[in-house]
Amino acid sequence: MPLYEYFCQSCNGVFEELRPMREATEPVPCPECYRDAPRIMPTSFAAFTFRDGYPRRIPDDGKFYHLGHKVSKPVTGGRPNEHPEVNKPEPKKRKLKGEVSAIKDMQGMARKADLSDLYGNPVREREVESFVEQGRIIKQGTPNAAPD
Numbered sequence: 001m002p003l004y005e006y007f008c009q010s011c012n013g014v015f016e017e018l019r020p021m022r023e024a025t026e027p028v029p030c031p032e033c034y035r036d037a038p039r040i041m042p043t044s045f046a047a048f049t050f051r052d053g054y055p056r057r058i059p060d061d062g063k064f065y066h067l068g069h070k071v072s073k074p075v076t077g078g079r080p081n082e083h084p085e086v087n088k089p090e091p092k093k094r095k096l097k098g099e100v101s102a103i104k105d106m107q108g109m110a111r112k113a114d115l116s117d118l119y120g121n122p123v124r125e126r127e128v129e130s131f132v133e134q135g136r137i138i139k140q141g142t143p144n145a146a147p148d
């Protein structure tokens with residue numbers, strides 16, 4: 001059985017568990033407090049943590065994510081699909097040198113079908129740049145891809 005990593009929000013701790021592959025994405029009880037802890041991916045370009053039930057990037061910059069977009073606070077009110085910060089266009093930012101080469105690396109991996117989004121679905125080469133621009137999480141490996 002493969003070894004997977006899990007993150008406990010209440011203990012703020014990471015632990016590892018041996019699990020059958022088909023159960024890897026299910027939460028596992030934390031060995032310290034026995035609360036359910038979600039899986040974290042072993043090789044992430046954007047490591048993340050959870051606070052108040054929202055995935056947060058590390059380092060935590062105090063922002064939240066709404067439908068894959070970075071926002072300063074979680075959506076409130078009765079229309080969960082409409083966040084005031086998401087529907088207005090953002091000014092284009094110039095990319096840093098490191099960012100450009102990281103995108104190139106990720107595009108190379110996407111070509112080999114070795115990248116996935118937060119939910120484990122494959123990310124295509126042409127989608128890499130917009131994922132990065134929107135601050136969406138990209139991970140190495142495609143857990144949801146059909147096995148050979």
Ligand SMILES: [Zn+2]
Binds near residue numbers: 031032033035
């Ligand atoms: Zn715990």
